[in-house]
Amino acid sequence: MSQGDLRAGPFTHEKSSIARTMMLVMLALLPATAFGFYQFGWPALFLWLSTIGAAVATEAVCLRIAGKPIRPFVLDGSALLTAWLLAMTLPPWAPWWIGVVGGIVAILIGKQVFGGLGQNLFNPAMVARVVLLISFPLEMTTWVSPKPLFSAEAPDFLSALAITFGGGLDIDSMSSASILGHVKTELGRNADLAGALAGSYDPIGLLVGTVPGSLGETSALLLLGGGLFLLAMRIISWHIPLAMLGSLALCATLFNLIDPAHYPNALYHVLSGGALLGAFFIATDPVTSPVTVRGQLLFGALLGLLVYVIRTWASFPEGVAFAVMLANGLTPLIDHYLRPRIYGRTRKGQPISYAETQEGGNG
Amino acid sequence: MSDGPREILNEGLWRNNTALVQLLGLCPLLAVSGTVINALGLGLATTLVMAGSNVTVSLVRNLVRPELRIPTFVLVIACFVTAVELLMKAFVYDLYLVLGIFIPLIVTNCVIIARAEAFAAKNNVGRSLLDGLAMGVGFSLVLVVLGGLREILGHGTLLAQADLMFGPAAHGLTLTLIPEYRGFLLAILPPGAFLGLGLLIALKNVIDRRHAARRALRGAVSPAGPAVETAKP
Numbered sequence: 001m002s003q004g005d006l007r008a009g010p011f012t013h014e015k016s017s018i019a020r021t022m023m024l025v026m027l028a029l030l031p032a033t034a035f036g037f038y039q040f041g042w043p044a045l046f047l048w049l050s051t052i053g054a055a056v057a058t059e060a061v062c063l064r065i066a067g068k069p070i071r072p073f074v075l076d077g078s079a080l081l082t083a084w085l086l087a088m089t090l091p092p093w094a095p096w097w098i099g100v101v102g103g104i105v106a107i108l109i110g111k112q113v114f115g116g117l118g119q120n121l122f123n124p125a126m127v128a129r130v131v132l133l134i135s136f137p138l139e140m141t142t143w144v145s146p147k148p149l150f151s152a153e154a155p156d157f158l159s160a161l162a163i164t165f166g167g168g169l170d171i172d173s174m175s176s177a178s179i180l181g182h183v184k185t186e187l188g189r190n191a192d193l194a195g196a197l198a199g200s201y202d203p204i205g206l207l208v209g210t211v212p213g214s215l216g217e218t219s220a221l222l223l224l225g226g227g228l229f230l231l232a233m234r235i236i237s238w239h240i241p242l243a244m245l246g247s248l249a250l251c252a253t254l255f256n257l258i259d260p261a262h263y264p265n266a267l268y269h270v271l272s273g274g275a276l277l278g279a280f281f282i283a284t285d286p287v288t289s290p291v292t293v294r295g296q297l298l299f300g301a302l303l304g305l306l307v308y309v310i311r312t313w314a315s316f317p318e319g320v321a322f323a324v325m326l327a328n329g330l331t332p333l334i335d336h337y338l339r340p341r342i343y344g345r346t347r348k349g350q351p352i353s354y355a356e357t358q359e360g361g362n363g
Numbered sequence: 364m365s366d367g368p369r370e371i372l373n374e375g376l377w378r379n380n381t382a383l384v385q386l387l388g389l390c391p392l393l394a395v396s397g398t399v400i401n402a403l404g405l406g407l408a409t410t411l412v413m414a415g416s417n418v419t420v421s422l423v424r425n426l427v428r429p430e431l432r433i434p435t436f437v438l439v440i441a442c443f444v445t446a447v448e449l450l451m452k453a454f455v456y457d458l459y460l461v462l463g464i465f466i467p468l469i470v471t472n473c474v475i476i477a478r479a480e481a482f483a484a485k486n487n488v489g490r491s492l493l494d495g496l497a498m499g500v501g502f503s504l505v506l507v508v509l510g511g512l513r514e515i516l517g518h519g520t521l522l523a524q525a526d527l528m529f530g531p532a533a534h535g536l537t538l539t540l541i542p543e544y545r546g547f548l549l550a551i552l553p554p555g556a557f558l559g560l561g562l563l564i565a566l567k568n569v570i571d572r573r574h575a576a577r578r579a580l581r582g583a584v585s586p587a588g589p590a591v592e593t594a595k596p
Contacts, residue, residue: 101547109558113565135548 018117022077024235028226029084029216029281035209036216039146040092042160044215048087050096050164054103055083062112078117082106085125085281088216089274089321090132093144096164098136102128122328123288129321143178143212178213179206180273180317183264193261197268206271217277220270227280236284239293243300244279244307245270251308263312275307278320288328295331295338303327368493375497381474382505382560383567388474391465392506393556397517400524402510404458405465406503408447410496413475415443417495420483436479437470444470458527474502509559517551519544 037045059079063070083103090098109131110124111117133140147155155163179201187193205211209219217223230236248269255263269275274282283289283303290299303323310319341347366374381387388409395405419439427435448466451459459466469475478498483491514521519541549555 113561131549131554134552136545137548 018076018078021235022081024233025081025230025281026077026084028229028235029088030226032209032216032219032222032226032277033084033088035219035222036088036092038149039209039218040144040215041147041149041155042157043155043163044092046096046160046164047090047092047094047099048084048215049099051087051090051099051103052080052083054100055079055086055107056103058104058107059112062108063116066112066116068116073117076117079107079111082111082124085277086128088277088281089125089129089214091140091143092215093142093163094139098132098139101135102132105131118287120287121332122325123282123285126282126321126324126328130325133316133321141181143181145212146210146218178273178317179211179268180311184311184317187262193264197264201264201268203267203271213272214274217274220276223276223280227276230280230284236280237293237296239296240283240289240300240303241279243297244283244304245275247301247304248275248308249304251305255312269308269311273311273318274320278303278307278324282320282324283327288331290331290334290338292335292338292340295334298334298338299327299331302330368490371490371493372497375494375499376501376504377567380501380505380567381498382502383564385474385477387477388472388502389560391468391472392502392509393553393560395462395465396506396509396513396556396559397551398514398524399507399510399522400458400528401461402506403503404451404455404462404528405469406499406506408451408462408466409469409472409475410499410503411447412440412443412469413478413499413502414492414495415446416440416475416479417483417491418488419443420479421486421488421491424484432480432484433476436476436484440475440479441470455528461524461527474498505560505563509556509563512559512563513550513555515540516547517549517555518546 033048037048056074056079060070060074063073083106086102086106087099090102106124106128110122110127111120114120183193183197183201202211206218207220209222211218227236227241231238231241249266252264252266252269256265279300283300290296306323306326307319310316310322314322316322342349345351375381379385382389382392391405391409396402416436416439420436423435423439444467447469448459451462451466478495482494486494511521514523519539521538521540523537525537550559
């Protein structure tokens with residue numbers, strides 16, 4: 001992306017910085033994350049810490065190799081946020097090395113090989129998630145049903161250590177499918193949707209977050225709240241989230257109307273899985289999303305469509321990570337074609353003549 | 364075009380390495396570098412074809428009209444590929460089955476026709492043979508290193524299925540570096556090949572840059588006369 005010509009002008013400085021932006025996003029993530037810790041207990045916290053530790057350490061090592069100053073870049077919180085977002089999408093009881101490999105992949109392959117912050121083509125957290133998902137399908141799809149902290153069935157501190165770091169726990173005894181996976185499996189067996197949803201689909205549970213799923217993407221309400229906070233703070237604009245959720249809901253409604261026996265409705269798609277987390281926190285990454293408003297609307301709509309297509313017809317139950325990466329890949333193209341109009345010129349680059357605009361032409 | 368044999372070797376093995384610098388012949392490089400043995404098999408086959416075609420092209424270089432040189436090169440290369448394919452069928456049939464379509468596809472490997480056109484068509488037989496061997500060995504080395512990286516990361520082993528190439532006696536050659544390894548599937552899949560090759564290219568560039576910096580430093584210490592072997596910085 002070119003810097004443009006910024007030689008002169010009465011610019012006022014807005015007190016935003018990378019560190020402040022990252023801080024606010026983390027603040028917005030905090031409620032959903034804290035709820036995730038509460039729901040899934042100590043193992044979730046350990047996994048979160050492993051991911052972040054690995055990512056920050058990798059960032060420091062890469063900066064050192066590249067000969068860049070380490071302190072300012074590590075302290076801006078970008079690696080921390082990337083790892084945080086990644087950890088939110090991991091199964092909460094995954095072993096520690098999932099988090100560590102993910103953190104290293106996100107920073108090394110997702111970000112630093114492109115030249116560091118602001119240079120990467122793909123969202124680093126999603127790169128890491130996709131790498132983990134295709135490399136370790138078993139660990140990445142082993143969900144547990146929530147066992148709230150301090151409740152009777154929650155693992156205590158020591159057995160939580162064993163779950164995350166020891167691998168000495170019989171995970172099969174307490175695994176449970178996420179709603180997307182469950183429905184996909186049932187439909188794959190030619191079961192009818194109503195039967196698949198009965199007893200496992202719980203919109204209120206999805207809203208509050210008391211369902212099996214990734215660490216931080218179960219609670220739709222808290223994610224929505226965090227997203228609205230970001231909107232209010234003007235960290236993100238409404239275009240990408242609305243376009244993405246809108247096109248996802250539109251596709252879902254359309255197919256639900258055509259064949260309600262096989263295609264779940266829009267509410268199911270928007271509330272389950274990573275749709276909300278993706279729409280507000282991941283797709284809105286300023287580095288990997290288009291610059292212009294029209295571009296962002298197109299990007300969001302494409303993303304929603306891809307999520308729906310992948311969830312419905314591909315072999316994976318959840319498709320947000322793949323969809324985000326595919327749409328990221330199209331971002332340079334979108335930015336190339338949907339450029340903003342230059343001030344004083346038409347969209348084709350011709351100077352606007354004053355006489356024409358007076359006649360009611362293109363203002 | 365009057366480089367000595369040392370220069371030709373250096374060009375092929377390092378400075379103008381087909382895989383790391385020219386970035387030619389990436390299709391087989393990326394597709395077959397899943398394990399060391401596959402990589403070695405394809406590397407050797409390519410080297411043989413390259414040496415043979417370079418020698419032949421060099422021999423006929425003054426007999427072929429320039430307009431017809433490309434079809435001639437392709438025919439020569441195709442002959443050698445067919446010969447190598449038949450040899451592999453005869454002696455290492457299992458490996459031949461594993462490598463499959465990538466053996467016939469050596470014909471279309473642009474490295475070979477590039478060397479025929481750029482080097483063998485302008486140089487004598489000896490130098491062309493050396494160039495073919497150097498380029499082929501350089502290509503094979505990258506293949507084997509990439510195959511090794513992917514095999515270690517992906518399976519935790521090295522030289523698995525060595526019997527495909529060296530016969531049943533080689534069963535014991537397989538090294539299990541990481542026992543009870545779960546496997547890192549990404550390294551085996553195509554993205555692993557791209558990532559691995561990218562990292563190898565980066566590594567080569569880093570080494571070259573370090574080397575150049577060191578030489579510049581040495582040149583600054585003793586501007587005239589031979590380089591002095593002093594303590595390394």
